[in-house]
Amino acid sequence: MEPWKIELSRVDWSAYECACGERGHLGGDLQRIIEARSLGEWGGASLDGHVEDQSMVADVAVPAVGVMMAALQEDLAVPTRSEFMINLWRLVDGEADESVTEEIHEQIRDGIWLIYREATNGDTETAMEILECVERDPARLEHFRTAVARRLSKRTR
Numbered sequence: 834m835e836p837w838k839i840e841l842s843r844v845d846w847s848a849y850e851c852a853c854g855e856r857g858h859l860g861g862d863l864q865r866i867i868e869a870r871s872l873g874e875w876g877g878a879s880l881d882g883h884v885e886d887q888s889m890v891a892d893v894a895v896p897a898v899g900v901m902m903a904a905l906q907e908d909l910a911v912p913t914r915s916e917f918m919i920n921l922w923r924l925v926d927g928e929a930d931e932s933v934t935e936e937i938h939e940q941i942r943d944g945i946w947l948i949y950r951e952a953t954n955g956d957t958e959t960a961m962e963i964l965e966c967v968e969r970d971p972a973r974l975e976h977f978r979t980a981v982a983r984r985l986s987k988r989t990r
């Protein structure tokens with residue numbers, strides 16, 4: 834069994850408020866999005882309006898980030914990986930209680946090499962935005978920024 838599935842099953846999803854006002858559904862939605870091999874298999878599931886809404890971060894984002902980080906180790910379909918990267922970026926930069934923000938940043942720092950791998954092999958721009966919010970080693974971040982600079986300029990051309 835993949836670690837993300839065990840991490841997902843560890844969470845009592847109904848204990849956390851979702852940005853949509855409901856509770857309990859996000860665990861199942863995350864599972865569907867992670868297991869999907871294409872966007873068509875999401876069955877209408879989405880993170881938008883649930884982990885955050887108009888940059889207000891919901892409590893459920895904390896366990897959701899744990900599951901997303903565990904899932905990023907796996908060979909995810911392209912739309913799933915990009916949904917997770919975009920949402921992680923929104924969450925590190927969103928409005929929330931300081932404790933919620935700190936917990937989210939902490940969980941991403943725990944898996945920081947997954948984000949660095951994305952910076953060197955995937956969505957460089959989004960990965961660097963996330964790292965800018967969470968990385969505590971400015972010298973390392975600067976070194977990587979220089980190393981991936983060509984990938985960034987390629988994207989904007």
Ligand SMILES: [Zn+2]
Pocket residue numbers: 851852853854855856858859882883
């Ligand atoms: Zn919801």
